[in-house]
Amino acid sequence: RQVSVAASAVVALGAAVPSGSIVASSPAHSTGAPAGSTCGDFSARRTRVAREILTCNQENWETNCLAHYSDDLRYVDGPGLTNVRGKDAMATYLRNQFAFSNQWLTVTDETCAADTYVAEWSLDMDLGTGELRKMPGISVLRFVQPDASSAGDAASSEEANLVAYHRDYLPDGKIWENAPIVGPLVKLQRQTYTSCMQTDIGCAKILGGVADEK
Secondary structure: OOOOHHHHHHHHHOOOOOEOOEEOOOOOOOOEOOOOOOOOOOOHHHHHHHHHHHHOOOOOHHHHOHHHEEEEEEEEEOOOOOEEEOHHHHHHHHHHHHHHOEEEEEEEEEEEEOOEEEEEEEEEEEOOOOEEEEEEEEEEEEEOOOOHHHOOOHHHHHHOOOEEEEEEEOOOHHHHHOOOOOHHHHHHHHHHHHHHOOOOOOOHHHHOOHHHHO
């Protein structure tokens, strides 16, 4: 749920943000996760690590995010625009991200099996121009799978509690819709697509489609 590309565009374009979709900044924020110390067949420690990574923010990202990643981490956002490889690169990414946006995430549901953690969440974000609230998203984390030959080794046990893969899925349309200049165009396109999909004419004649290529 690291919101970077779309969010930074809103800030970088630097014009007034339309009212009604972004609200004035409020000091009342919190993060959270489901009750209980374990999830599925995860240990309490793995559960804590996964939850800390997703709920980390500008106040604790070094201890609650970065410290739980493996050296060869791969991070990807939903559209694939952001693709970070390695813990050092992730440190730079997180530092830059939280320098321009404050974020507060609450995990609302989670599924844990084998080495994979999947969570649904709600995110509040302050871009400096106002807040976006209750944006839904999903994240997938995969923990390191130690070499079978090192089973029982203390270092291997510690490594098994590190995350090697992190991917966030966030519908960033609301962020783009509030961006100056391009925002109205994005909103119009989304509204047009939603409307034409429910008509007899369809979208191909309005927006173009594969039939136009033949």
